[in-house]
Amino acid sequence: MAKNLLELSDEEFVHKVNQAFVSEDFKNEFGSSIESLLQTGIDFLRNAIPRGDNFFTSSEKLVRILPPKIISSGPRSFFPLSFIHSNNYVSKRLALIGDSIHKIHPLAGQGVNMGFGDVICLKECLKDNMSSGNEIGSWSFLKDYESRRQKQAISKMIGIDSLNRLYTDDDYNNLLKTPIVAARTIGLTFSNRVIPFKNFFINQAIK
Numbered sequence: 001m002a003k004n005l006l007e008l009s010d011e012e013f014v015h016k017v018n019q020a021f022v023s024e025d026f027k028n029e030f031g032s033s034i035e036s037l038l039q040t041g042i043d044f045l046r047n048a049i050p051r052g053d054n055f056f057t058s059s060e061k062l063v064r065i066l067p068p069k070i071i072s073s074g075p076r077s078f079f080p081l082s083f084i085h086s087n088n089y090v091s092k093r094l095a096l097i098g099d100s101i102h103k104i105h106p107l108a109g110q111g112v113n114m115g116f117g118d119v120i121c122l123k124e125c126l127k128d129n130m131s132s133g134n135e136i137g138s139w140s141f142l143k144d145y146e147s148r149r150q151k152q153a154i155s156k157m158i159g160i161d162s163l164n165r166l167y168t169d170d171d172y173n174n175l176l177k178t179p180i181v182a183a184r185t186i187g188l189t190f191s192n193r194v195i196p197f198k199n200f201f202i203n204q205a206i207k
Contacts, residue, residue: 002078002080003078005076005078006076006077006078010072010073013073013076014070014071014072014073017070017073018067018069018070021067021068021069022067030178030181030182031181031182031184031185034181034182034185034186035185035189038185038186038189038190038193039059039189039193042056042189042193042194043056043059046058054195055194055195055196056193056194056195057192057193057195057198081105081106081107081164082103082104082105083103083104083105083157083161084102084103085101085102085103085153085154085157086100086101086102088146089101089145089146089149089150090142090143090145090146091142092139093137093142094142095122095142095145095146097115097118097119097122098114098115098118099111099115101118101153102114102153102157104156104157104160104161105160105161105164107160107163107164107167110156110160110205113205114153114156117149117152117153118149118153121145121148121149121152122145122149124148125141125144125145125148126141126145128141128144129141129144156204159204166180166183166184166187167184
């Protein structure tokens with residue numbers, strides 16, 4: 001698709017972008033039906049159980065916002081989504097952070113957060129190392145950082161990659177597409193309306 005968009009004239013490209021802002025072709029009738037049932041069920045539970053508002057958020061009112069209108073286009077290029085992970089975070093007296101050890105899809109906006117997480121983890125490991133009286137560049141300190149951070153980074157990268165795959169259902173046949181749409185709808189609805197789930201994912205995102 002990206003290559004096709006690059007081949008369009010500026011006028012055609014602008015038209016395509018503006019059309020995408022208002023198009024509802026992405027909607028799936030089966031997924032919308034499941035979401036409606038879930039929303040109704042959650043609303044019922046929220047009102048039926050004691051202190052239901054401590055467990056479920058209120059329904060969000062749909063507000064129709066007019067999309068922006070693109071009037072012109074400049075030079076265009078595209079960058080393929082990447083998913084890269086280094087097996088080694090450290091070497092002799094060297095610790096890597098950020099994009100030098102992991103690159104993920106930008107759709108979740110977690111790339112910079114993972115970089116911040118690397119810095120925080122490195123600082124904590126360095127503090128522990130110095131408190132124990134070890135030399136600042138000791139191998140045990142470096143391996144401790146690598147072990148701690150890899151456990152956190154790999155699980156987050158797998159989660160983000162799975163999220164990306166859930167939204168690329170055009171690549172699947174109808175036999176696989178139906179359960180994928182169902183799983184995506186159920187998961188996103190629960191993570192948005194069920195407060196413990198929502199808090200869990202928020203906490204994971206900021207690590």
